[in-house]
Amino acid sequence: MHPGELPITEDLVARLVADQFPAWAGRPVTRVASSGTVNALFRLGDDLVARLPRVDWSLQDVETEATWLPRLAPLLPVAIPAHVAAGAPGEGYPWPWGVYRWLPGTVPVEGRLADPLGLAADLAAFVRAMRAVDLPDAPAAYRGGGHSLLDETARRALAGLGDLLDPGTLDAARAVWDAALAVPDHPGPPVWLHADLMPGNLLVDAGGRLTAVIDFGTLGVGDPSCDLIVAWNLLTPAGRDVFRAALDVDDATWTRGRGRALAQSLGSLVYYHRTNPAFAANARHTISEVLASWQPSRST
Structure with a gap:
């Protein structure tokens, strides 16, 4: 989608996880289908999701969420992501990335809202x-x-x-x-x-x-x-x-x-x-x- 966008694969994410978070090594890694434009999402088993920036101009998002999500969570009426681990560059991937709790639900689609x-x-x-x-x-x-x-x-x-x-x-x-x-x-x-x-x-x-x-x-x-x-x-x-x-x-x-x-x-x-x-x-x-x-x- 963008000039300079990095290719991010399931194999790359599996290697990053195994190297930096051995406790989660071996979990199935599955790309999440998404229309998101600046981050790639991969499920790690049933309860976690890895989020990796595709482009360098979205790198600040990782730090922003790690700083503010824990402070905002108790103040809001619905669930928001819980940042559980900060990943570092490695395995040829040059940028920080994050691991979050998986949140259940589906994305609403315009024109097809149930309520x-x-x-x-x-x-x-x-x-x-x-x-x-x-x-x-x-x-x-x-x-x-x-x-x-x-x-x-x-x-x-x-x-x-x-x-x-x-x-x-x-x-x-x-x-x-x-x-x-x-x-x-x-x-x-x-x-x-x-x-x-x-x-x-x-x-x-x-x-x-x-x-x-x-x-x-x-x-x-x-x-x-x-x-x-x-x-x-x-x-x-x-x-x-x-x-x-x-x-x-x-x-x-x-x-x-x-x-x-x-x-x-x-x-x-x-x-x-x-x-x-x-x-x-x-x-x-x-x-x-x-x-x-x-x-x-x-x-x-």
């Missing part, structure tokens, strides 16, 4: 809990800056999507993004964020309710609109209403969140349309939901 309203309420409860976190020395969230910082990404993507989106869709997307930019950046204090609430970072049970949130590599503090993107990349229109009402989101924050969801999905579609079909499909879904939910006569 869309219940899931919306669960996600709102998670976002509320994140915003209520009051831990010192918080890092800045990777995507937590002003939404105006995404303008170059959005414009470049719009210019490069002529072969992937029809002219009417592109015109509508430009109008939605212009409306988002008309709203000032977040004027208040920053809040704690997960900062990457994509469907692939959520786990649900058989009934469709949220059981876990994973991949906290981009966590930190920033604009609260950053954690609203899930309203468009996953939730149904009715679910969006439940989500927004439960969080009591004002018009400006909602507009910024919709703009973020659009800008990120435009960029993702350009970048991943050949290399990550599932991620690209979600980007198309998000663009469609954003445009369908926007009323040109209003900013909300």
Whole structure:
């Protein structure tokens, strides 16, 4: 998916585990099918999972999670990953990596939610809990800056999507993004964020309710609109209403969140349309939901 991405195989992971964690040597190593873009996942037996960065620009995620996950876990309403071991470079693999507890559940799929309203309420409860976190020395969230910082990404993507989106869709997307930019950046204090609430970072049970949130590599503090993107990349229109009402989101924050969801999905579609079909499909879904939910006569 990326220039300079390392090939990571089951054999490599087995050798790393055997060398650095002999107690787990001999456990079956099985690649986890995932639409994730910067980490490769491998189950180690039934209760553990190894997570290895694919690219050098995601290396900070390992340290971030090892530092903050234990502090966040007791403050959140659903399970989050438990970091149990820090792996080191070896066997030809050049970077730090991690071992975590395996969390049960399935990834929700846009358009196929078993309990869309219940899931919306669960996600709102998670976002509320994140915003209520009051831990010192918080890092800045990777995507937590002003939404105006995404303008170059959005414009470049719009210019490069002529072969992937029809002219009417592109015109509508430009109008939605212009409306988002008309709203000032977040004027208040920053809040704690997960900062990457994509469907692939959520786990649900058989009934469709949220059981876990994973991949906290981009966590930190920033604009609260950053954690609203899930309203468009996953939730149904009715679910969006439940989500927004439960969080009591004002018009400006909602507009910024919709703009973020659009800008990120435009960029993702350009970048991943050949290399990550599932991620690209979600980007198309998000663009469609954003445009369908926007009323040109209003900013909300």
